[in-house]
Amino acid sequence: MPAKILAFSGSSRKGSLNKKLLAIAVREGRAMGADITEIDLRDFALPIYDGDIEAKGWPEGMLRLRALFKGHNALLIVTPEYNGGVAPLTKNAIDWVSRPFEGEPTCAVIAGKVAAIMSASVGPVGGSRQQAHLRVSCQVMRVILVPETVHIPFADKAFNEDGSLVSKGVHDAAVLVVRRLVEIANKLNP
Ligand SMILES: Cc1cc2nc3c(=O)[nH]c(=O)nc-3n(C[C@H](O)[C@H](O)[C@H](O)COP(=O)(O)O)c2cc1C
Incomplete structure (x- = not known):
């Protein structure tokens, strides 16, 4: 199965900067021909x-989220930084999905997937600190990480009214992350 990407934001709020970045990444990925399912984690109402x-x-x-993870071989995670x-x-969401059903190894539906991580935050480091934590969690769950990343600082000023990015360089960096995700997932899932 070639790249089948499950894409989600770590913020569901209206006007979320990370949702804006996710929307760009999803649009660009689809333009590359990638099969992307975009979900809103709020819809799963996980305790x-x-x-x-x-x-x-x-x-x-x-159970619904787990089934979606099972049906995809790649993850696009765009998520803010909190403290x-x-x-x-x-x-x-990741903690719930990592839980095994009886007889399964831990992280059965997430291990072996390829993941790309991006972030946007209003602070000066663009969510890069949480990316370091998230990358460690992904390693523990045996997820294969795309090395390229994007972390957008001062993100409240990074987007135009129409949702596009002000900086072409940042836009191109986001496109590169998605391209690498698709390439690696395709290679691992011929
Ligand atoms: C509880 C909380 C903690 C936060 N901590 C950080 C932080 O450590 N670094 C940072 O850059 N921004 C921090 N922020 C600000 C977020 O970057 C900002 O709310 C951003 O808009 C969240 O992403 P969103 O727009 O996708 O919802 C924090 C916000 C909240 C609500």
């Missing part, structure tokens, strides 16, 4: 991970 909730039965949204760490919407 904060809690072993007691898990013991009572998998939340319905987790230097990974935004909880992203972290919580």
